[in-house]
Amino acid sequence: MKFEKRMFIGILTCFIIAVPAWLLGKIVPIIGGPVFGILFGMILAFINRPEKLESGIKYTSKAILQYSIILLGFEMNLFNVIKVGGQSLLVMVFTLSSSFITAYLVGKAMKIDGKTTTLIGVGTSICGGSAIAATAPVIRAKDEDVAQAISTIFLFNIIAVFIFPPLGHMLGLSDTGFGMWAGTAINDTSSVVAAGASWSSAAGNNTALAFATIVKLTRTLMIVPITLVLAIYTTRKIRRENSNESAEGSNYSIAKIFPWFVLGFVLTAILNTFLPIPDTASSALVQIGKFMIVMAMTAIGLNTNLKKLLTNGLKPICLGLCCWFVVAVVSLLVQHFIGML
Numbered sequence: 125m126k127f128e129k130r131m132f133i134g135i136l137t138c139f140i141i142a143v144p145a146w147l148l149g150k151i152v153p154i155i156g157g158p159v160f161g162i163l164f165g166m167i168l169a170f171i172n173r174p175e176k177l178e179s180g181i182k183y184t185s186k187a188i189l190q191y192s193i194i195l196l197g198f199e200m201n202l203f204n205v206i207k208v209g210g211q212s213l214l215v216m217v218f219t220l221s222s223s224f225i226t227a228y229l230v231g232k233a234m235k236i237d238g239k240t241t242t243l244i245g246v247g248t249s250i251c252g253g254s255a256i257a258a259t260a261p262v263i264r265a266k267d268e269d270v271a272q273a274i275s276t277i278f279l280f281n282i283i284a285v286f287i288f289p290p291l292g293h294m295l296g297l298s299d300t301g302f303g304m305w306a307g308t309a310i311n312d313t314s315s316v317v318a319a320g321a322s323w324s325s326a327a328g329n330n331t332a333l334a335f336a337t338i339v340k341l342t343r344t345l346m347i348v349p350i351t352l353v354l355a356i357y358t359t360r361k362i363r364r365e366n367s368n369e370s371a372e373g374s375n376y377s378i379a380k381i382f383p384w385f386v387l388g389f390v391l392t393a394i395l396n397t398f399l400p401i402p403d404t405a406s407s408a409l410v411q412i413g414k415f416m417i418v419m420a421m422t423a424i425g426l427n428t429n430l431k432k433l434l435t436n437g438l439k440p441i442c443l444g445l446c447c448w449f450v451v452a453v454v455s456l457l458v459q460h461f462i463g464m465l
Contacts, residue, residue: 127183134180135188135419138426141165142419149418153314154285157418158253159278162271165425173426181423186261189420190385193258195413196344197392198406205345208338212304215458216343219308220350222454223249223447230446234439239265242354243273244440248447251344252277252311257417258347262354262383267427272437274421276444281315284448289322295456299323299331304459306332307339309452316340348390351383 141164142157149157227245231238242263247256253274260270288310292302302323310316320333396406 127187128179130176131180131183134177134182135184136180137177138181138184138188138419138423141168141426142415142422145422146415146418154282154318155278156253156281156312156314157414158274158421161418161421162274162425162428165422166271166428166430167425169426169428169430181426185267185420185423185427188416188423189257190261190383192413192416192420193254193347193385194388194392195409195416196254197389197394198396198401198409198413200341200345200393200396202393202397204338205342208335208342212308212339212342214462215304215308215455216346218458219451219455220249220346222450226447226450227443230443234443236439236443237269239263239269240272240440241443243269244276244444245447246350247273247277247311248280248444248451250346250350251313251340252281252315253417253421254313254344255347255350257420258351258383258386258389259354262351263358267424268429268432270421270424271428272440274424275437276440277311279441280444280448281310281312284310285315285318285322288319289326292323293326299327299329300335301459303332303335304339305452305455306336308343308455309448310340311448313337313340313344345393348386351386355383 142161145160145164146157148160149155224245227241227248230236231241231245243256243259243265246259247253249255256270256273256277259265284306288306289302292305297305303320306316306319306323310319316336317333320336324330324333392409395401
């Protein structure tokens with residue numbers, strides 16, 4: 125979307141609502157700013173708002189969401205990714221595959237909307253809210269789809285923080301084994317850090333926390349191939365659906381939905397790895413990106429029908445539970461067979 129001056133007031137509205145959501149996310153990181161942003165937005169959606177706000181709210185939920193993903197690249201160090209990637213790649217391949225297969229089969233069986241199914245599958249297998257944010261514009265997901273997926277992923281993030289450490293001890297996992305498990309089977313970075321910190325506190329060292337965090341960040345890079353594949357799939361689907369209706373549909377180009385912002389994410393990751401950018405500067409840019417995600421989630425909340433969300437809420441939660449359970453089990457099984465536990 126092209127920015128226009130008339131959008132400013134809508135963007136400013138999202139910014140103002142996002143500030144308390146961001147601050148609450150800092151106070152309660154297990155929940156996180158994006159969830160508070162969606163919640164505040166959905167509550168305020170009951171209030172009739174001026175028409176002049178709409179274009180800015182839409183811009184925030186679409187364009188600003190994409191710009192936020194670009195800034196998240198400054199969190200990546202490709203050398204660390206390569207180092208850990210060799211150890212975690214096999215686990216990630218199996219967990220990603222199992223999550224998508226489970227999402228597809230369960231989604232079909234429960235007759236859940238395809239876009240919601242895709243977002244929950246991506247959010248479970250890659251990195252929670254960030255992956256959902258990156259995937260939504262590519263598959264042309266509605267705001268309700270995004271809100272549903274974020275809410276579902278959030279629920280299992282909370283559960284994971286409390287049950288993963290005691291389960292890890294019951295299973296007799298090593299520090300690196302638990303770090304790999306948490307990094308590949310817990311969705312959101314803040315929840316991975318919380319679970320890793322809990323384990324490391326009991327173990328008396330930071331091995332699990334550091335390993336889990338790096339694995340999680342490495343897993344984030346899977347956004348790139350997944351969004352590209354989804355862009356190709358979506359383009360072909362649109363062509364197939366519209367080929368009999370109009371010439372425009374048959375000539376539909378991948379360039380129209382190609383996730384260019386993902387290339388920006390890769391570029392910022394490269395810059396952060398090879399240029400002498402101060403850690404404070406990289407950290408500041410990442411924090412700006414994360415705040416922009418909160419703004420975008422606020423905008424999505426403002427465009428979400430809470431009543432409809434609650435009415436359709438049980439099936440997506442069941443889907444999220446199935447995906448999450450399968451990913452957690454597959455991660456442990458693969459580690460067992462390659463001797464990491």
